[in-house]
Amino acid sequence: MIEGSKEGKLNRRLRLGMVGGGRGAFIGAVHRMAARLDDRWDFVAGALSSDAERARLSGEDLRLAPDRVYPDFAAMAEAESKRPDPIDAVAIVTPNHMHAAPAKAFLNAGIHVICDKPLTTTRQDADELQQLAADRNLIFAVTHNYTGHPLVRQARAMVAGGEIGRLRVVQVEYAQDWLTTALENSEHKQARWRTDPAISGPVGAVGDIGTHAFNLAEFIAGAEVASLAADLNVFVEGRRLDDNAGMMLRFGNGARGMLWCSQVAVGNENGLSIRLYGDKGGLEWHQENPNVLTFSPLGEPPRLIRRNGAGSAPVAQAASRIPAGHPEGYLEAFAQLYADIAELIAARLENREPDPLARQVPMAADGIRGVRFIEAAVKSSAANGAWTEL
Amino acid sequence: MIEGSKEGKLNRRLRLGMVGGGRGAFIGAVHRMAARLDDRWDFVAGALSSDAERARLSGEDLRLAPDRVYPDFAAMAEAESKRPDPIDAVAIVTPNHMHAAPAKAFLNAGIHVICDKPLTTTRQDADELQQLAADRNLIFAVTHNYTGHPLVRQARAMVAGGEIGRLRVVQVEYAQDWLTTALENSEHKQARWRTDPAISGPVGAVGDIGTHAFNLAEFIAGAEVASLAADLNVFVEGRRLDDNAGMMLRFGNGARGMLWCSQVAVGNENGLSIRLYGDKGGLEWHQENPNVLTFSPLGEPPRLIRRNGAGSAPVAQAASRIPAGHPEGYLEAFAQLYADIAELIAARLENREPDPLARQVPMAADGIRGVRFIEAAVKSSAANGAWTEL
């Protein structure tokens, strides 16, 4: 059997619904590809757009049964919860400001939730969602998708296993260039909502990509950032939200770090990179070439650990589908979250413990960390970079 | 809409069957993941193993309807052709020596064929298959999957468009290391059949990976190799087929080249790389980092063209799913072939011309080129490297 094939491990496919993700949307199609890849999900229902006609057409595009193409999330949550074959989980892939309301509706309807990041635009919403999921005993996953990369998981395991010793320094960054010009003044839908405070919340780059960098740092470090000092910048004239930000980080365990996120760094597409240094070694990983993890043991030559190759850890192999040297990428990592979430739900349906590896999926608590990060960054920057607790 | 999403372009899913690919197999799972990714295929039938019990269990694993789990390909071809809802195409993913017979059976049953490479172990079989597909007016695709990479297609278009001028030199190689030791003496199934002449035919590395390198060279060059001089080597004691080979190439258009394939090159996983040089520019692409194509115009700095990024061509964008900087890999390229084949079949069902881009899928004629390449390599090497026509 192909090493990491997820097929055949679960004989019952789960049913997936979606809020958002209709025609013209971006991340919804990614979620659907991710859900399909490992054959654990059937996509069966959706409230795909706030525009009724677009919702209907999108449902047709995606071959949903007409009675499961809903005009809005509330109708969908109610109807699905009453079906004999309801969706097992809903993916919420709307813009940031529209995460909280549908999430609450589905949780209240007893349906597991898979929510895009950042979790919410306010801390209060985030806390409520976590509480609600806990009260209802439902899974509330947040798609910090980079945690699905095999070598990201290996890096986390190596840090936890002491392979780089006591952690000292974390350098993380996420650099893009697609907002170098005032793209939001064009018809570019993604640019418009990502620079609109009414939709994105109080931050631009910090929320869109800074949260990914922050999550990746905490995920691999296995430690929380205690406080940060931030400088949020707007370089494009007339832009209402930050398009670049620098931060210094202090972790609770004594490590220090820096975080940079930018959407005006010309030449960078999705330059998410992280480096961690302990007193016994260093680690380096780049999202744009995710099949290599550089491990430098103190006093030895750096080693190139390749996904599913020599030196790869069981935790990385388990998240791989194909042999070393055949690159997996963004969609495969995203698919890993969907495979893991399927395992978590299936284990509940089957009254068994889930595969421990599936427990790596980021949950509401991780989403809340992201919201706190945003709040602290805004507060610190407003206070001219004062160190601010998360 | 996410740039290259294949969803929603075809409202009718096609039905896919498979010969081979059951428990313990490798490439079958890859074909299924590839078929799923873009949502154009339902996998509904299979003769998944020559072992009846394994076939049955594999069918269960994959949730096939019991009546479409067949004990052998002949029964499957016959039964499917008589169903009101027959499979639209069959994927043949058995070892090399078992391609020809099932391919003939399905062609005779009027079913399109998607066949793994190398096409067959004899030239005669290959020619017959091509003729049969032509006679029956059926699609006969060969999964030289690397042709599905967006930047491979762009490289081909650039050469065809004269961007590197008149082609002079082609350097191609495919280096692995998994057969450095006598792995075939263990229980390793892949190693056993790939080094067994009764199953693989007259070549080892040359057939398994050399054909990929050869196909890639001809695909991008847009030109045929007229003759070659080969030196096939066996380095592991007791091995019956070549595990390393060097070749010099002469193209019909006057270009020269070299091809190296090895399964004993320690440190290489799937080191498929190609470089092409004309009188106005050069191109370089590496399978292990497929999201970058280096283009060097004469007298100018090399440019890093990134998949779906600045400088990417329409033909590359059309084969992309996600934005630049989010890596796509092996499965996405493989999926592109399945999406294209679906388009070719759908166009026939709908009495329309297919999207011209879908015509890039390698067909029987390309498979025959691979078989000729193998024959010429064997013949040349037996004649101490004499130049041998293909």
Add this chain to the structure above:
Amino acid sequence: MIEGSKEGKLNRRLRLGMVGGGRGAFIGAVHRMAARLDDRWDFVAGALSSDAERARLSGEDLRLAPDRVYPDFAAMAEAESKRPDPIDAVAIVTPNHMHAAPAKAFLNAGIHVICDKPLTTTRQDADELQQLAADRNLIFAVTHNYTGHPLVRQARAMVAGGEIGRLRVVQVEYAQDWLTTALENSEHKQARWRTDPAISGPVGAVGDIGTHAFNLAEFIAGAEVASLAADLNVFVEGRRLDDNAGMMLRFGNGARGMLWCSQVAVGNENGLSIRLYGDKGGLEWHQENPNVLTFSPLGEPPRLIRRNGAGSAPVAQAASRIPAGHPEGYLEAFAQLYADIAELIAARLENREPDPLARQVPMAADGIRGVRFIEAAVKSSAANGAWTEL
């Protein structure tokens, strides 16, 4: 003629003396190699060690005439200034705290000075040196050697020429790992003085390598850092000076940046890297592979400009010795400063204007910037990262 050969351009060699740099020293030998490479200097005199016997033996090693091997810098300055064939310039390569006194002595003796960095350990000393050099109309060069790299000079010229548009973001770092452990507790001479406040001044990593990063940023940006917020860290127990530091930068022209320097980043040897982003393009350069400059024009693929290759600028070609593709490195860049300083001095001796390119050599004013940078970093960090003016 070999493109950038410096030979034959100056028929009179200049005479060089040195303070420090005897047996057991590090940077002195680098200065001598740099001075030799382009054949513009004869090394003829030295006060090579504060230990008289070591000074004598070092002079023998280096084949100095015995009467020009001096026991101390004061004697040397006096004696040389009275010779008919005095040294034209003195290189001061002692530890940080021993720069100011000999520099003053030689300036007072009318001899040009080439001083290692950081210029001094106090701002007052630095200012006095600059004033003294100005009063005596003498050259006072500071060996921020990375400015001698051809592609660093090209980057500076490109920024000045508007090729990346209006500057927005500067990310610079210098990461090493040689002080990951308490090496200063061993006999390691370099480690001992670099962690000793009495010798190094108030900073460790910040002074040793942070100043290089800072200088490189200002040199290429062509702009001054107006203020910074710093977090200086000591990770190795018992260490008295910072071994890691993070900083946020605000440039006077509105650009923002980050600076990281570390001597505990395991796996890094001399990881000095800089990236600059404007509204029309980006630039990236790495000291460890200095023969490539990546230039990303907005909306176009990144271009790999190679030293002396296609796309290299006159200013880079003038600082090159050998053709593109034959790597030049650290010593060549260092030698460029010596060649340029020779040109500056020769022009004075010959009553002519120097080659304008030679004017790129960092001078006392640049050294003062480094001292201010250190002071601001210490002050900011002591004030918990408050933004501090330079």
Add this chain to the structure above:
Amino acid sequence: MIEGSKEGKLNRRLRLGMVGGGRGAFIGAVHRMAARLDDRWDFVAGALSSDAERARLSGEDLRLAPDRVYPDFAAMAEAESKRPDPIDAVAIVTPNHMHAAPAKAFLNAGIHVICDKPLTTTRQDADELQQLAADRNLIFAVTHNYTGHPLVRQARAMVAGGEIGRLRVVQVEYAQDWLTTALENSEHKQARWRTDPAISGPVGAVGDIGTHAFNLAEFIAGAEVASLAADLNVFVEGRRLDDNAGMMLRFGNGARGMLWCSQVAVGNENGLSIRLYGDKGGLEWHQENPNVLTFSPLGEPPRLIRRNGAGSAPVAQAASRIPAGHPEGYLEAFAQLYADIAELIAARLENREPDPLARQVPMAADGIRGVRFIEAAVKSSAANGAWTEL
């Protein structure tokens, strides 16, 4: 002391003369920079050009004493041999066809010779030179300069030490692009003589850069190529010598290999690269980034061995001048040969054994291998690629 500084190890500088290398020449300046760097040579005499006036002016440029600026090599050999302070060695840096005659003259005059490559244009000349040097007990070094790289020496030591096991495969190449067009039709002096059979001998690219690749392969492999099959090509219309060549190699020890050299590979500057594979590991080195050697032990992640860094061998450290992470390049490697030759001569003058490391310098026997390589390549290609013994 700076790790690999060559200073102070030899108190007597040696005296160097040069034939060729005057104004307008290329490689002569490289030899002089290389000789200067480590302070073991004084350049004191020359027959710098066949044009008398150019010879005189070149001597002035280089500050030679007028009585040691000679009109021709014969006069120089005679005069120098009669001086009380004769040159210790002569560097012969003329075009290929002008190596043999001056070499004989200086050997006959009892002066050690340092000769550029390829050694001669005929096998007979090469053999005579070797014999003459042996008869006169003189050093006859051939500047295959890439053997001076620290990590090339380490690679050789690792192969010899069994670290990659029994050698199986050697892939070597040297790709340039400077002759992509008919540059020889311009005033470009280098292009003119390198494409002129009367000056270069029977080969173009094969002699100019193929010999470097061949030498590097044998040097690191520690084994001789027994036979080769070659295909020499001329791509530029009207060109008289090969500008591209492919070869297959068979080593005496059973290893196989391929060699490619090209001067029309657009985008390549000096792409000299080598990979070696044994049954226990692999090695990879690139001239354009010479400070890294990739070592892949079987079944382990590849390791990045950096010059003078962790994992570097004593033989590499001995050939280094500066710490790891500060790149050394082409000139430093070239200088290493000059430092080693100085050691070999000094040992003779001092009646002692030389440092064993200095014995790595390529000698006449290595030069003869290069001449045989050229002859075999020409012969094989003329016989349509027949395997031809060296």
